[in-house]
Structure formats: structure tokens, C-alpha cells
Amino acid sequence: MNAGKKIRQNVKEIDIISYDFDGTLVDSIPDITTAINITFQENKLPAVKAEQMETFVGDGIPLMVERALRASLDEDKSPLLFDRYYNPILKRYKILYSEHCTEKTGLYPGVKDILEHYSHKTQILITNKAETITRKMLTYFELDKYFDLIIGGDTLPERKPHPSVMEYVRSKYGPERLLCHVGDSPVDVKAAKQAEALSVAVLYGYSSPVILKNAKPDFLIHQIDELKNIIA
Numbered sequence: 174m175n176a177g178k179k180i181r182q183n184v185k186e187i188d189i190i191s192y193d194f195d196g197t198l199v200d201s202i203p204d205i206t207t208a209i210n211i212t213f214q215e216n217k218l219p220a221v222k223a224e225q226m227e228t229f230v231g232d233g234i235p236l237m238v239e240r241a242l243r244a245s246l247d248e249d250k251s252p253l254l255f256d257r258y259y260n261p262i263l264k265r266y267k268i269l270y271s272e273h274c275t276e277k278t279g280l281y282p283g284v285k286d287i288l289e290h291y292s293h294k295t296q297i298l299i300t301n302k303a304e305t306i307t308r309k310m311l312t313y314f315e316l317d318k319y320f321d322l323i324i325g326g327d328t329l330p331e332r333k334p335h336p337s338v339m340e341y342v343r344s345k346y347g348p349e350r351l352l353c354h355v356g357d358s359p360v361d362v363k364a365a366k367q368a369e370a371l372s373v374a375v376l377y378g379y380s381s382p383v384i385l386k387n388a389k390p391d392f393l394i395h396q397i398d399e400l401k402n403i404i405a
Contacts, residue, residue, distance in 0.1 A: 187371060188295060189346055190296050190400075194310075197378055197397075199280055200280075203276075203277035203278060208272075209238070218258070221241050221245055229244075231357075232332075233332055234270075235263060274306055283397045284397055295350075297323070301360070304325025333364045334364040352365075352370035355375065357378025359380065359385065359387075373403060
């Protein structure tokens with residue numbers, strides 16, 4: 174998406190960059206799928222596919238597990254089974270995912286380069302993944318040193334796209350500082366717009382291009398290093 178000249182001039186003044194995590198910096202679907210399917214296997218439930226899990230992530234672990242379980246059960250036919258399985262599976266998934274979260278997950282191309290490139294700016298991470306697991310993964314991939322602030326899905330009372338998340342960021346760094354948020358879903362675009370921040374949506378993540386375009390971000394990019402053409 175090509176923004177106007179005025180926006181491009183303002184972009185050069187951006188001094189805080191916030192990033193989503195899953196689907197933006199890391200491809201975590203392989204390990205998420207492994208953990209959920211081990212949980213289902215233990216309960217003699219049908220497995221789900223990685224392609225399905227891509228559509229289930231982005232709104233935090235409880236909702237992701239709910240979506241996956243409904244898909245496994247074909248919940249329209251088995252509503253009582255959902256109530257029976259949900260809480261035990263949610264608890265077990267959290268344990269298993271913590272154990273498997275760095276086995277097959279990988280960084281998207283150019284991630285370390287872009288974080289290093291903007292290391293002179295304030296960079297923060299805003300994800301709906303649990304903070305403990307997020308920090309474990311950041312340490313494993315040696316990304317933790319780049320972030321001044323890490324907000325997980327359970328760090329604050331609410332999670333993206335609730336306005337209070339970006340309000341917290343504004344309160345910490347000052348409302349006058351120009352902010353850009355980079356993510357792969359409409360949730361990220363909405364969070365940015367509510368905070369009057371510049372929104373950059375990546376097309377290589379877990380949302381379809383059509384869905385992202387309909388969310389109307391300020392910019393759409395095909396790879397993370399294209400940020401260099403947007404933010405000075």
C-alpha cells in the first residue's frame with residue numbers, strides 16, 4: 174500500500190517501533206501445532222493441521238485452544254464434549270508448548286538484521302502470547318537484547334487490540350513520541366489505529382492478503398527489511 178507524501182515525511186520521525194511476535198518475527202506454527210496435537214492425541218481426539226492453526230492464532234492462547242478444540246471435535250455435533258475437554262486441554266497445552274516452543278520455530282528472514290538496524294530507536298514487543306513463553310523464545314533466539322519493553326498477552330489486564338495496551342505504551346514513553354506498530358493481522362492494524370500510530374502489516378504471516386488489505390494498514394510489506402523503505 175502506497176501512502177501519501179505527507180505520511181512518508183512523518184514516517185522518518187518515528188522513534189518507537191513496536192512489533193507483533195508470531196507471524197511477524199517468528200514462524201511458530203510448527204511447534205504450536207505439535208503441542209496441540211500431542212494434547213489431542215493424549216485425549217484420543219483428532220489432530221488438526223498446521224494450516225488450520227494459522228487461522229486460530231493471534232488472539233491469545235485460550236481462544237486459540239478453543240478454536241482448535243472445536244475444529245477437532247466438530248463442536249456443532251459434540252457441544253457437551255467441548256465443555257468436558259476444554260480446561261484440561263488448555264492446561265496441558267500450556268505445559269507442552271513451553272517444552273516444545275523452540276524445536277521447529279524459526280525467525281523469518283531479515284528479522285535480526287532489521288532489529289539491529291533500528292537498535293538506535295526504542296523497540297518494543299507487543300504479543301498476545303504468554304509473556305513467560307515469549308521471553309523464553311526471545312532468549313533462545315538472542316532477540317531479548319533488542320527490546321526495551323515486552324508486553325505479553327497476560328502482562329496487562331487486557332491484550333491487543335484493547336486500547337489500554339497501547340495506552341500503557343503511550344503512558345510509559347510519552348504521548349508526543351511517534352509510534353509505528355508492525356504485525357501480521359487485523360488485530361495489529363486495529364491496535365495501531367486506535368493509538369493513532371502508523372500501521373505496517375506484513376504479508377508473509379498468518380493472515381490472508383485480502384483480510385489484511387481490508388484492515389487498511391498504512392503500509393503492506395512482503396518482507397521485514399522493507400521497513401527500511403518506510404522508517405528512516
